[in-house]
Amino acid sequence: xxxxxxxxxxxxxxxxxxxxxxxxxxxxxxxxxxxxxxxxxxxxxxxxxxxxxxxxxxxxxxxxxxxxxxxxxxxxxxxxxxxxxxxxxxxxxxxxxxxxxxxxxxxxxxxxxxxxxxxxxxxxxxxxxxxxxxxxxxxxxxxxxxxxxxxxxxxxxxxxxxxxxxxxxxxxxxxxxxxxxxxxxxxxxxxxxxxxxxx
Amino acid sequence: xxxxxxxxxxxxxxxxxxxxxxxxxxxxxxxxxxxxxxxxxxxxxxxxxxxxxxxxxxxxxxxxxxxxxxxxxxxxxxxxxxxxxxxxxxxxxxxxxxxxxxxxxxxxxxxxxxxxxxxxxxxxxxxxxxxxxxxxxxxxxxxxxxxxxxxxxxxxxxxxxxxxxxxxxxxxxxxxxxxxxxxxxxxxxxxxxxxxxxx
Amino acid sequence: xxxxxxxxxxxxxxxxxxxxxxxxxxxxxxxxxxxxxxxxxxxxxxxxxxxxxxxxxxxxxxxxxxxxxxxxxxxxxxxxxxxxxxxxxxxxxxxxxxxxxxxxxxxxxxxxxxxxxxxxxxxxxxxxxxxxxxxxxxxxxxxxxxxxxxxxxxxxxxxxxxxxxxxxxxxxxxxxxxxxxxxxxxxxxxxxxxxxxxx
Amino acid sequence: xxxxxxxxxxxxxxxxxxxxxxxxxxxxxxxxxxxxxxxxxxxxxxxxxxxxxxxxxxxxxxxxxxxxxxxxxxxxxxxxxxxxxxxxxxxxxxxxxxxxxxxxxxxxxxxxxxxxxxxxxxxxxxxxxxxxxxxxxxxxxxxxxxxxxxxxxxxxxxxxxxxxxxxxxxxxxxxxxxxxxxxxxxxxxxxxxxxxxxx
DNA sequence: GAGTAACCGAGACGGTACGTCACGTCTTCCG
DNA sequence: CGGAAGACGTGACGTACCGTCTCGGTTACTC
Numbered sequence: 001x002x003x004x005x006x007x008x009x010x011x012x013x014x015x016x017x018x019x020x021x022x023x024x025x026x027x028x029x030x031x032x033x034x035x036x037x038x039x040x041x042x043x044x045x046x047x048x049x050x051x052x053x054x055x056x057x058x059x060x061x062x063x064x065x066x067x068x069x070x071x072x073x074x075x076x077x078x079x080x081x082x083x084x085x086x087x088x089x090x091x092x093x094x095x096x097x098x099x100x101x102x103x104x105x106x107x108x109x110x111x112x113x114x115x116x117x118x119x120x121x122x123x124x125x126x127x128x129x130x131x132x133x134x135x136x137x138x139x140x141x142x143x144x145x146x147x148x149x150x151x152x153x154x155x156x157x158x159x160x161x162x163x164x165x166x167x168x169x170x171x172x173x174x175x176x177x178x179x180x181x182x183x184x185x186x187x188x189x190x191x192x193x194x195x196x197x198x199x
Numbered sequence: 200x201x202x203x204x205x206x207x208x209x210x211x212x213x214x215x216x217x218x219x220x221x222x223x224x225x226x227x228x229x230x231x232x233x234x235x236x237x238x239x240x241x242x243x244x245x246x247x248x249x250x251x252x253x254x255x256x257x258x259x260x261x262x263x264x265x266x267x268x269x270x271x272x273x274x275x276x277x278x279x280x281x282x283x284x285x286x287x288x289x290x291x292x293x294x295x296x297x298x299x300x301x302x303x304x305x306x307x308x309x310x311x312x313x314x315x316x317x318x319x320x321x322x323x324x325x326x327x328x329x330x331x332x333x334x335x336x337x338x339x340x341x342x343x344x345x346x347x348x349x350x351x352x353x354x355x356x357x358x359x360x361x362x363x364x365x366x367x368x369x370x371x372x373x374x375x376x377x378x379x380x381x382x383x384x385x386x387x388x389x390x391x392x393x394x395x396x397x398x
Numbered sequence: 399x400x401x402x403x404x405x406x407x408x409x410x411x412x413x414x415x416x417x418x419x420x421x422x423x424x425x426x427x428x429x430x431x432x433x434x435x436x437x438x439x440x441x442x443x444x445x446x447x448x449x450x451x452x453x454x455x456x457x458x459x460x461x462x463x464x465x466x467x468x469x470x471x472x473x474x475x476x477x478x479x480x481x482x483x484x485x486x487x488x489x490x491x492x493x494x495x496x497x498x499x500x501x502x503x504x505x506x507x508x509x510x511x512x513x514x515x516x517x518x519x520x521x522x523x524x525x526x527x528x529x530x531x532x533x534x535x536x537x538x539x540x541x542x543x544x545x546x547x548x549x550x551x552x553x554x555x556x557x558x559x560x561x562x563x564x565x566x567x568x569x570x571x572x573x574x575x576x577x578x579x580x581x582x583x584x585x586x587x588x589x590x591x592x593x594x595x596x597x
Numbered sequence: 598x599x600x601x602x603x604x605x606x607x608x609x610x611x612x613x614x615x616x617x618x619x620x621x622x623x624x625x626x627x628x629x630x631x632x633x634x635x636x637x638x639x640x641x642x643x644x645x646x647x648x649x650x651x652x653x654x655x656x657x658x659x660x661x662x663x664x665x666x667x668x669x670x671x672x673x674x675x676x677x678x679x680x681x682x683x684x685x686x687x688x689x690x691x692x693x694x695x696x697x698x699x700x701x702x703x704x705x706x707x708x709x710x711x712x713x714x715x716x717x718x719x720x721x722x723x724x725x726x727x728x729x730x731x732x733x734x735x736x737x738x739x740x741x742x743x744x745x746x747x748x749x750x751x752x753x754x755x756x757x758x759x760x761x762x763x764x765x766x767x768x769x770x771x772x773x774x775x776x777x778x779x780x781x782x783x784x785x786x787x788x789x790x791x792x793x794x795x796x
Numbered sequence: 797g798a799g800t801a802a803c804c805g806a807g808a809c810g811g812t813a814c815g816t817c818a819c820g821t822c823t824t825c826c827g
Numbered sequence: 828c829g830g831a832a833g834a835c836g837t838g839a840c841g842t843a844c845c846g847t848c849t850c851g852g853t854t855a856c857t858c
Contacts, residue, residue: 013824013834014834014835015834015835018834018835018836034317034318035316035317036317036318039812039813039814040813040814040815041812041813041814042813044836048836049835049836050834050835050836050837050838051814051815051816051836051837052815052816052817052834052835052836052837053834053835053836055815055816056834056835110316111316111317113313113316113372113373114312114313114314114315114316114317115313115316115317116313117234117309117310117312117313117314117372118233118234118235118310118313118314119233119235123375124375127374127375131373131374135374159382159385162366162369162370162374162382163362163366163386163389165369166365166366166367166368166369166370167361167362167365167366167369168365169365169368169369169372169373170361170364170365170366170368170369171361171365173312173316173368173372173373174312174330174368174372175326175330175334175361176322176323176326183358183361186355186358187362190362190389190393193392193393194389194392194393209802209803209804209853209854209855212802212803213802213803213804214803214804217803217804238843238844238845239844239845239846240843240844240845241844247805248804248805249804249805249806249807250806250807250845250846250847251803251804251805251806251807251846251847251848252803252804252805254846254847255803255804411829412829412830413829413830416829416830432715432716433714433715434715434716437817437818437819438818438819438820439817439818439819440818442831446831447830447831448830448831448832448833449819449820449821449831449832449833450820450821450822450829450830450831450832450833451829451830451831453820453821454829454830508714509714509715511711511714511770511771512710512711512712512713512714512715513711513714513715514711515632515707515708515710515711515712515770516631516632516633516708516711516712517631517633521773522773525772525773529771529772533772554783557780557783560764560767560768560772560780561760561764561784561787563767564763564764564765564766564767564768565759565760565763565764565767566763567763567766567767567770567771568759568762568763568764568766568767569759569763571710571714571766571770571771572710572728572766572770573724573728573732573759574720574721574724581756581759584753584756585760588760588787588791591790591791592787592790592791610808610850611808611809612808612809615808615809615810636838636839636840637839637840637841638838638839638840639839641810645810646809646810647809647810647811648810648811648840648841648842649808649809649810649811649841649842649843650808650809650810652841652842653808653809
């Protein structure tokens with residue numbers, strides 16, 4: 001109930017309130033002022049939290065962002081099953097593009113990926129904790145199609161994934177071009193042209 | 200020769216010596232300590248140069264790195280002309296992969312691209328001053344093949360480029376997987392399978 | 399007996415064990431690391447006691463030290479009665495000097511007196527709770543001598559005390575010079591020269 | 598002129614303006630909020646100076662106070678020469694008492710002496726840099742009297758000084774009693790009674 | 797060949813944020 | 828209900844760099 005006390009400096013466990021406030025403040029700051037504008041002091045001030053509380057639970061500001069990111073993700077980007085490879089891929093790739101370019105967690109992802117270029121440890125963590133899960137989700141349509149016989153059983157799924165999503169990430173991270181539906185549909189078309197065996 | 204003066208004070212024009220020392224110091228610091236270890240004070244100290252001299256000629260540390268990068272690049276990554284599309288593409292893509300993963304300027308590129316995720320101005324500059332030139336070099340084999348009739352005249356060259364190099368950048372910047380020759384060759388194969396009309 | 403429980407949680411009254419542990423820890427920390435090294439957190443950690451337990455019983459760290467000081471003092475510095483003013487004073491002054499310069503409670507006294515220069519409340523408490531008692535002990539030889547007729551009945555005893563012990567404290571607190579027996583004996587000689595009427 | 602620039606971040610030498618502002622701010626804070634209220638951050642804020650500027654020139658806050666103290670002192674407490682020992686001593690001792698109890702630099706002195714009880718290094722510095730000079734000034738009347746033959750040539754001047762000023766410091770630092778003119782005059786009377794040989 | 801203007805090194809300056817320490821308050825659970 | 832445990836907001840610590848600002852010294856062009 002709200003009748004319960006405000007913060008619970010207690011023996012067993014930390015303040016969920018403080019945790020949420022920190023994550024939100026970090027997200028907000030990233031959106032408003034960019035990565036350089038996210039500082040521990042700034043988060044603390046905006047969250048109404050002590051700096052020490054942040055340092056107690058997160059080693060650095062990227063860890064805060066990572067956790068904020070984790071919360072936000074997951075529900076996004078789980079491809080649906082339409083029972084048809086082409087539809088599955090076209091829909092999913094469009095979702096990926098939209099996530100990366102337009103969504104708030106997408107902005108966090110771009111910032112973290114940027115930072116990972118300077119920080120190999122972050123890169124590793126990002127890959128192990130997040131990208132691997134995303135890759136697992138990304139491959140679902142392909143796995144299902146193989147089961148259905150729409151794709152050859154010996155398809156190199158990892159390479160196929162790189163061919164499909166690589167150009168999307170490239171546009172987002174490198175060229176900065178938009179990623180319209182025609183672009184993602186064309187990627188799917190190229191893929192199907194090479195590998196698809198319609199039932 | 201060292202017999203010439205150290206150039207301290209000059210009415211017309213800047214000290215080339217100082218410029219070189221700054222660029223080298225910045226490169227060295229990036230290699231040794233990473234992007235965060237590159238500071239104006241650190242560059243100045245290592246180059247034996249006054250901070251003011253750096254601020255006089257470069258607006259920020261990324262500008263120093265950008266200039267250092269420009270010097271190193273260019274000679275790399277200009278695709279050769281073998282008279283054959285497949286050979287051209289396979290060779291060039293392998294060169295791109297090697298440049299991005301193994302070379303020193305490739306490391307600078309990754310750092311700058313990472314920083315560009317936090318800094319839209321840098322992103323713009325990076326694209327206008329460097330990536331556009333690289334794109335122009337990248338498309339040479341395709342343009343030549345179109346001229347030779349190996350590719351349809353109405354090919355969307357930009358999209359084709361994204362399909363070809365996108366997965367390479369994606370591996371380098373996002374997944375961190377290696378980019379072996381088999382991977383780049385397979386990219387070319389997929390492309391040729393879709394578009395190539397052998398003469 | 400130690401056979402009794404360690405008293406963790408007690409419905410009736412406070413833990414004498416905790417009290418002793420706190421006082422000892424404070425004393426030890428003062429001896430080992432000086433006044434600034436005495437912190438509530440440090441005392442708690444060393445005494446194996448919760449911070450809150452300290453705050454429950456003592457308002458501040460100086461109160462802990464004051465209590466530790468009180469325990470140690472008292473038995474010291476009660477002048478003996480030799481039936482002779484000169485002997486009484488010489489012995490007592492030498493004891494005072496030794497207490498201030500060499501003893502452990504003397505060190506606590508110096509620290510507290512130092513702190514009292516920054517903290518008027520502490521100064522008042524120190525005077526009311528401790529110095530007044532010490533002054534009362536200090537004057538015993540003089541009072542006895544007045545009774546015996548060795549000193550004039552209208553002697554300003556307070557002023558006399560200041561003349562006798564003032565220089566000792568001055569050396570201890572200000573100049574840092576040693577306070578040898580010759581120094582204290584000379585103080586007594588000066589006093590006797592002025593006021594003494596041998597029987 | 599005021600037309601001259603505000604601060605002179607120059608090669609040779611520091612900003613006298615900043616130095617003065619720091620010393621004044623420290624003095625003010627001590628007077629207003631006591632020793633614990635003097636913080637580097639507080640000094641910096643009040644002086645309109647960067648923290649780093651303080652740390653550049655003073656190792657700690659006591660060093661700031663010590664320097665502020667040095668500036669203020671010196672002119673005080675140099676005993677005048679009336680050609681008569683009694684008058685010289687009575688005047689000087691009254692000045693000392695007034696300085697210690699009432700003046701601003703006297704407050705700084707008390708704070709520093711208090712802190713010196715916790716900090717042996719400060720104690721040493723305080724003695725070497727300040728008290729020794731004050732002792733030298735204090736003894737002038739005695740030296741002159743010896744020259745004039747008013748005091749025996751073999752007088753232990755150091756001990757005599759301790760007898761004279763010790764009780765004054767004792768009252769100020771320990772008992773907190775006032776130090777009226779009658780008290781200091783009486784000290785002089787006791788001293789003269791023992792040693793004086795009127796011409 | 798004497799000025800003098802542009803650039804050099806050095807580094808002090810007002811700032812912002814860092815990551816750490818101790819403060820004094822609080823809430824829980826145990827005995 | 829006292830005590831161990833420890834999370835919390837607060838505030839100062841001392842450090843690293845930031846970007847700006849004189850300085851004094853060194854050329855190399857200009858008169």
